[in-house]
Amino acid sequence: xxxxxxxxxxxxxxxxxxxxxxxxxxxxxxxxxxxxxxxxxxxxxxxxxxxxxxxxxxxxxxxxxxxxxxxxxxxxxxxxxxxxxxxxxxxxxxxxxxxxxxxxxxxxxxxxxxxxxxxxxxxxxxxxxxxxxxxxxxxxxxxxxxxxxxxxxxxxxxxxxxxxxxxxxxxxxxxxxxxxxxxxxxxxxxxxxxxxxxxxxxxxxxxxxxxxxxxxxxxxxxxxxxxxxxxxxxxxxxxxxxxxxxxxxxxxxxxxxxxxxxxxxxxx
Ligand SMILES: [Zn+2]
Numbered sequence: 001x002x003x004x005x006x007x008x009x010x011x012x013x014x015x016x017x018x019x020x021x022x023x024x025x026x027x028x029x030x031x032x033x034x035x036x037x038x039x040x041x042x043x044x045x046x047x048x049x050x051x052x053x054x055x056x057x058x059x060x061x062x063x064x065x066x067x068x069x070x071x072x073x074x075x076x077x078x079x080x081x082x083x084x085x086x087x088x089x090x091x092x093x094x095x096x097x098x099x100x101x102x103x104x105x106x107x108x109x110x111x112x113x114x115x116x117x118x119x120x121x122x123x124x125x126x127x128x129x130x131x132x133x134x135x136x137x138x139x140x141x142x143x144x145x146x147x148x149x150x151x152x153x154x155x156x157x158x159x160x161x162x163x164x165x166x167x168x169x170x171x172x173x174x175x176x177x178x179x180x181x182x183x184x185x186x187x188x189x190x191x192x193x194x195x196x197x198x199x200x201x202x203x204x205x206x207x208x209x210x211x212x213x214x215x216x217x218x219x220x221x222x223x224x225x226x227x228x229x230x231x232x233x234x235x236x237x238x239x240x241x242x243x244x245x246x247x248x249x250x251x252x253x254x255x256x257x258x259x260x261x262x263x264x265x266x267x268x
Contacts, residue, residue: 018156020210033127034109035202042104049096068207115243139183233261
């Protein structure tokens with residue numbers, strides 16, 4: 001008897017990434033790249049989650065760009081919004097991320113502690129490699145449970161614009177070096193944070209991690225720290241890179257959790 005051939009439909013996870021902190025300005029100690037991998041069928045629901053936050057707090061107002069830094073510091077549109085209200089909106093966005101579909105939404109971030117020898121483009125590349133490698137491994141795991149997935153990376157336009165051409169030109173070479181081309185279906189794409197709620201989620205994740213490391217302020221990240229890509233209680237999706245001159249153990253959530261699965265340490 002001829003067995004029927006079963007075709008598995010390949011589906012796509014989109015990894016939305018944004019940056020926080022400045023990779024070259026010594027005023028910031030950290031540079032963070034972070035965001036969310038979102039299963040294609042979850043993109044609508046995650047966007048709807050942010051639309052609901054807007055409708056709750058600003059009904060009838062044209063779509064607001066949820067950009068975490070000016071919301072927190074009260075700049076631009078947010079200057080006329082009372083602080084208590086801004087905190088409420090930020091909390092609601094953190095809830096949307098925390099309560100999003102699992103495994104349809106999985107978070108990734110890398111915090112690079114800059115030094116006199118590590119900054120600029122090197123810091124960006126150092127942050128990008130582990131995120132893409134982890135994303136690729138996440139897709140491989142999905143494939144192993146016969147849920148074939150491919151990945152596409154979407155970066156926020158902005159400072160990335162300057163490197164967009166370099167990125168796209170060198171990506172295949174970098175991807176091969178990093179071993180991530182197995183599951184990624186194309187070169188990275190660039191889109192405007194203004195245009196997509198999902199890049200606003202990436203901005204929120206990157207800014208929350210930046211606040212955690214740069215200011216030891218866990219107020220945004222604590223609600224969704226458990227949503228970083230993890231396995232058996234170990235966070236693989238959150239990484240902290242220290243300069244080679246660092247001494248002593250680090251008790252940040254990423255380093256602490258590596259030794260104590262399911263726990264996030266004294267920073268939270
Ligand atoms: Zn650490």
